[in-house]
Amino acid sequence: MFYLFDGSENGFLTAFLLAFQDKNARISSKSAQLLLGQEPVFVRTDDDRAQRAKARLLSFDNGCHKDLNALLRCGREDNEQVAFEYLRFLAQKKRPVRGMLAEPAVYRAVEYIKKVGLEIHHFHGFIRFIECESGALYAPFEPDNDICDLLVPHFRARLPAFPFVLHDVKRKKAAVYDGANAFLAPLEKAEIMISADESAWQGLWKKYYSAVNIPSRERLKQMRGYMPARYWKYMPERS
Amino acid sequence: MFDFLFVPLYNIDMITQEKLTILTESAKYDVSCSSSGSARKNAGGVGNGYIAGCCHSFTPDGRCVSLLKILLSNDCVYDCKYCPNRVSADVPRATATPDEICELTMDFYKRNYIEGLFLSSAVTKNPDFTMEQLLLVVKKLRTEYGFHGYIHLKGIPKADPALNRSAALYADRMSYNVELPTEKSLKLLAPQKSKESLLLPMKTLTRERAQFVEEKRKKQVSGHFLPAGQTTQMIVGATPEADGQILRLTQALYRKMQLKRVYYSSYVPVVQDSLLPDKCTGQLREHRLYQADWLLRFYGFSVEEIVTEGENLALEYDPKCAWALKNMHLFPVEINRASLEELLRVPGIGGRSAQKIIQARAYTTLTFESLVKMRVALKRAKHFITCNGKFFGAKNETAVRGLLISAENGENAVQENLFSLLPDTGAVSEKKILFSDRQNALSALTGEL
Ligand code: SF4
Numbered sequence: 001m002f003y004l005f006d007g008s009e010n011g012f013l014t015a016f017l018l019a020f021q022d023k024n025a026r027i028s029s030k031s032a033q034l035l036l037g038q039e040p041v042f043v044r045t046d047d048d049r050a051q052r053a054k055a056r057l058l059s060f061d062n063g064c065h066k067d068l069n070a071l072l073r074c075g076r077e078d079n080e081q082v083a084f085e086y087l088r089f090l091a092q093k094k095r096p097v098r099g100m101l102a103e104p105a106v107y108r109a110v111e112y113i114k115k116v117g118l119e120i121h122h123f124h125g126f127i128r129f130i131e132c133e134s135g136a137l138y139a140p141f142e143p144d145n146d147i148c149d150l151l152v153p154h155f156r157a158r159l160p161a162f163p164f165v166l167h168d169v170k171r172k173k174a175a176v177y178d179g180a181n182a183f184l185a186p187l188e189k190a191e192i193m194i195s196a197d198e199s200a201w202q203g204l205w206k207k208y209y210s211a212v213n214i215p216s217r218e219r220l221k222q223m224r225g226y227m228p229a230r231y232w233k234y235m236p237e238r239s
Numbered sequence: 240m241f242d243f244l245f246v247p248l249y250n251i252d253m254i255t256q257e258k259l260t261i262l263t264e265s266a267k268y269d270v271s272c273s274s275s276g277s278a279r280k281n282a283g284g285v286g287n288g289y290i291a292g293c294c295h296s297f298t299p300d301g302r303c304v305s306l307l308k309i310l311l312s313n314d315c316v317y318d319c320k321y322c323p324n325r326v327s328a329d330v331p332r333a334t335a336t337p338d339e340i341c342e343l344t345m346d347f348y349k350r351n352y353i354e355g356l357f358l359s360s361a362v363t364k365n366p367d368f369t370m371e372q373l374l375l376v377v378k379k380l381r382t383e384y385g386f387h388g389y390i391h392l393k394g395i396p397k398a399d400p401a402l403n404r405s406a407a408l409y410a411d412r413m414s415y416n417v418e419l420p421t422e423k424s425l426k427l428l429a430p431q432k433s434k435e436s437l438l439l440p441m442k443t444l445t446r447e448r449a450q451f452v453e454e455k456r457k458k459q460v461s462g463h464f465l466p467a468g469q470t471t472q473m474i475v476g477a478t479p480e481a482d483g484q485i486l487r488l489t490q491a492l493y494r495k496m497q498l499k500r501v502y503y504s505s506y507v508p509v510v511q512d513s514l515l516p517d518k519c520t521g522q523l524r525e526h527r528l529y530q531a532d533w534l535l536r537f538y539g540f541s542v543e544e545i546v547t548e549g550e551n552l553a554l555e556y557d558p559k560c561a562w563a564l565k566n567m568h569l570f571p572v573e574i575n576r577a578s579l580e581e582l583l584r585v586p587g588i589g590g591r592s593a594q595k596i597i598q599a600r601a602y603t604t605l606t607f608e609s610l611v612k613m614r615v616a617l618k619r620a621k622h623f624i625t626c627n628g629k630f631f632g633a634k635n636e637t638a639v640r641g642l643l644i645s646a647e648n649g650e651n652a653v654q655e656n657l658f659s660l661l662p663d664t665g666a667v668s669e670k671k672i673l674f675s676d677r678q679n680a681l682s683a684l685t686g687e688l
Contacts, residue, residue: 099598102609125295125305129350137349158287158388159349200253201346207256208347211263212308213298216507217522222301226294237296 002026002034005043005080009072013050015043016084020091027084030077057087061096070113075144082108116145123147124154126227128235129164131201133193137164140190141234148175152182165190202236209237254339261333265313265324266359268509269416269472270502274305274354274389276467277411284385286348286355288411288466293354306357306391307347311335311372315361319418319429321477323509324361334363337376341384348388355389355411356380362395370398370406377409389467396436400443407444412467412499415441417492420485424478427514438496441469445496468499475528476506476520483546486531490542493535503528527552534558537590538583556643560586563623564640570623571630574610575600586643587619607631619643 003019005011007029018041019025034040057064064087071083086109090097100106129137137159141148148168152175155164167174167187174187232238275292294303312334313324323330340358347353358376363369373392380386392410394403407413415437419425422434444465451464471492473485485503492498505520531552534540538559545558553561563570563586572581574596582593592615599605599613607626610617622632622639633639 100602101595101599101613102603102605104612107613121291121293124289125293125351125354127351131350139351155351158281159285160281160283161285162349197253197346201350204254204256204259204343205347205350205352207259208263208307208352209296209298209304211260212267212304214267214300214302214507216519217300219301220299223297223299226301226303227297235296 002028002038002040003043004031004034004040005029006045008045009068010047010050011043011045012068012072012080012083013053014046016087017049017053018043019084020088025084027080028078029080057091060090060094061098063096063098064090067098067109067113070116071109073146073150074112074116075146076112076115079112082112085109116147119143119145120147120150122231123151126231126235127151127155127166130192131195131198133195135162135195137162138167138190138192139165139234140167140169142170142230143168144230146171148173149182149184151175152177156182206237252336252338252342254335254343258333258335258339259309259343261313261331262310262335263308265361266308266310266357268504268507269308269357269359269393270302270504271391271414271470271472271500272303272305272308272357273391273412273470273500276499277389277463279387279389279411279463279466281387284387285345286386286388288387288389289354295351295353305354306389307344307353307355308357309335309340309343309359311337311340311358311360311376312363312369313361314363316364317362317429317431319432320512320514321428321474321506321510325510328510337372337379340376341380341386344380344388345384345386348386353388355391357391357393359393360395366395366398367402370395370402374402374406374409377406381409391467394440394444396432396440398440400440403440403444404447407447407465408462410465411463412470413444413465414470414472416472417488418472418474419478420473420480420488421478424480428477441471441496441498444469468497470498470500470502472502472504474506475503475525477515481549482524482528482531482551483542483548485528486535486542486546487548489532490535501532503532521554523554524551527554527558531558534562539580540584557586559584560619560643564636564643567636571625571632572623573625573628575605575627577624585620585623587616587623592616592620 001019001022001024003015003025005015005027011029012027015027019027054065068083068087071079071086076082085105089103089105097103097106098110101110123141123143127139127141129139132138146168148166151166155166156177161179163179164177165174167190172186172188174185174190176183176185273292274289276290277288278290279288281287292305294305296304298304313330314332314334315322315324316326318325318327340356344353344356348355358373360369360373363372373395377390377392380390390410391412391414392406394406394413394415396415403413417437418429418432425432425434448464448468451460454460473488475485489501492501503525505522505525506516507519508515508517511517531545534545535542540562545562546552552558563584572585574582579593579597582588582596583590588596595613595615596605596610599609603609604627607629610626622642633642
C-alpha cells in the first residue's frame with residue numbers, strides 16, 4: 001500500500017502506525033512518487049495517536065526523535081520510507097539499533113542522517129552574506145536538505161549584533177534573526193537594497209580568491225568534490 | 240604604483256585590489272589554512288572560534304580557503320633563496336596599514352567569506368620592528384574592532400620574546416616555519432635564519448603556554464594563550480633530505496614541542512637560482528608525507544616503523560600498505576576479534592571504517608557481505624583480513640603487491656583519509672571516538688591537507 005501523508009512529523013507518525021503491519025508499505029508525502037493507477041491511503045494526521053507513537057519509540061531509544069527529525073529534513077526522494085523502515089526496525093527490536101550497521105534499514109538511515117549533518121557543516125562555511133543598506137545580512141542558498149533554521153544558532157552566536165536572513169530559495173522559506181529572536185517564515189522572493197560598499201568587498205573577495213590559488217597545481221576534481229558545483233550559484237567567487 | 244583609487248572614497252581603510260593581490264600572492268605558499276582548535280567565545284562584537292575548523296571555499300587547486308591569508312608587508316630585508324620576496328628580487332612591494340588589515344578581516348568575516356585571519360609578514364627593517372607591527376594589528380583587531388574569530392599569526396624569528404608573549408595573548412595559533420629540515424640546508428638557502436632561531440621561540444612559547452594553562456586552572460590569570468597551539472611547515476624537495484629524515488623531525492616536533500600540525504609544502508620553483516632545483520616536487524611525494532604524518536598522529540605508528548632515516552617513502556603505495564607488506568606475519572587479522580589498534584593498521588581501513596566495524600560486530604558476527612553492505616572499502620583491506628575465518632584476498636605476496644598498486648589507483652586515497660574522519664551526526668556515541676585528540680581528528684576532516 002502507498003501511504004500519503006501531509007509532510008508533518010505527526011502526519012508521518014500517524015502513517016507509521018497505519019503502515020506498521022504492512023510488509024509492502026510505501027510511505028511518502030510526495031504525491032509525485034505515486035505510480036499511475038495506484039490508489040493511495042490518504043493519511044489523516046491524528047496528533048494524539050502520533051504523540052503516543054512517539055512516546056513509545058522514545059521509550060526504546062530516546063535519541064530516535066533526533067534521527068527522525070533529520071530524516072524528515074533529508075532531501076532524498078525516499079527519505080520518509082527510509083525513516084519508516086528504520087523506526088519499524090527499532091520498534092521490532094525494542095532497543096537502540098543505530099549501531100547495527102550491517103542491517104540495510106539502519107545503514108541507509110544512518111547515511112541519510114549523516115548527509116544532513118554534513119550539509120549543515122558545509123553551509124557554516126559556504127553561506128555568503130550580502131550586506132544590506134540597513135546593515136542586515138542576507139544569504140540566499142539552495143541546500144539539498146531542509147536545514148535553514150538549523151544554521152541559525154551558528155551565525156547567531158558569532159554575529160549577535162547583526163540581523164540576518166538565511167533564505168532557502170528552493171523551498172521558498174527563510175530563517176530570520178532580527179537581532180533578538182529567530183523564526184521561520186515563508187519567503188518567495190526577497191527585495192533587498194544592497195549597501196554602498198557591498199560590490200567593492202565582493203570585488204576584493206574575488207580578487208583574493210584568484211590570488212590565493214596556485215594555477216600550476218590545478219585539481220578541479222578535488223575542488224568540486226569538496227565544494228559541489230550546485231552550491232556555487234550564490235558564492236561570488238564562483239558564480 | 241598603488242596610488243590610484245578605484246574604491247569608493249568614503250571608506251578610507253579599504254585596501255586596494257592591487258595591494259591585496261601582492262600581499263596574498265606572497266602568502267599563499269604557506270599551506271596551513273586550518274582554523275581549528277579554538278573555542279573562543281563571542282564576547283560582544285564579531286566572531287567566535289569553531290573548534291573543528293571550517294572551510295569557506297575551495298580554490299581550483301583543490302585547497303581549502305578558511306583564513307584570510309595575507310602578509311602585512313612583502314618588503315623584506317632578508318634574502319632567502321627560494322622566496323620571491325627576498326631583498327634581491329625585483330618584485331612590486333606593498334605594505335598594508337593595520338587598519339586596512341582589520342577592516343578587510345571584519346568585512347570578509349561578516350560576509351562569511353572567512354573563518355579568520357592568517358597574518359604573516361616579510362621582515363621589514365628588522366625582526367623587532369616587524370613583530371611590533373604584527374602585534375599592533377592583532378591587538379587592534381581584538382580590542383578596538385571587537386573581533387573574536389580565529390587569528391593565526393606567523394612569528395618572526397629573532398624577535399624579542401616579550402613581543403611573542405604579548406602576541407600569544409591575542410592570537411589563537413602561532414607558527415614558526417622550520418622551512419628546511421636541516422641546519423645545513425638552512426645555511427645554504429636561508430642564510431639569515433638558523434635552526435635555533437626557529438626552534439627557540441617555539442620552545443619558549445610551548446613552555447609559556449603550559450605555564451599559562453596551569454595559572455588559569457588556579458584562576459590566577461584569565462583570557463587566552465594560543466588556545467590552538469603552534470604549527471610549522473617544511474618545504475619538501477628544495478634540498479636533498481630524505482622523507483625518513485623529515486619525518487623524524489616531525490615526530491620530534493609532535494612529541495617534544497607538542498605541535499598541533501606539521502605541514503609539508505612541496506617545492507614550487509617561483510625563483511630561479513643555481514642552488515635550487517628547477518622542477519616542482521611531485522605532489523605524490525607531498526601526499527605520502529601527509530599520509531605518514533597521519534599515521535604518526537592518529538594511528539599510533541612511530542616513525543621507526545614507517546621508514547628508515549635515509550629512505551624515501553614508497554610512491555607506489557601508501558605508507559600503511561608499505562608497512563603491512565613488510566609485516567605480513569601480522570596478517571590476516573580477524574575483523575570480528577581484532578582490537579581497534581589492529582584494525583587501524585589494516586591497509587584501506589580508516590578511522591571511520593574501524594569505528595563502523597567495532598560498532599556493528601557488537602550485534603552480529605560480521606561476514607565479507609556485511610562489510611560490503613556497510614561500504615567498508617575492501618579493495619586493499621581484503622588481503623589483510625579474515626571475515627569470520629574466511630579469507631578473500633590474493634594467495635601470495637607478489638599478487639598482493641600488484642593488486643595493491645592497482646587498488647591505489649582505483650580508490651582515491653586522499654578521500655579515504657579525509658572522509659574516514661567525518662563528524663558523527665549523532666549516529667555514533669561520543670564515547671566511542673577512537674582518537675586521543677578528537678579536536679585534531681575533526682579539524683583534519685575539514686579538508687585541510
Ligand atoms: S624572511 Fe625569507 S622567506 Fe620570509 S619574506 Fe623574507 S626572504 Fe622571504
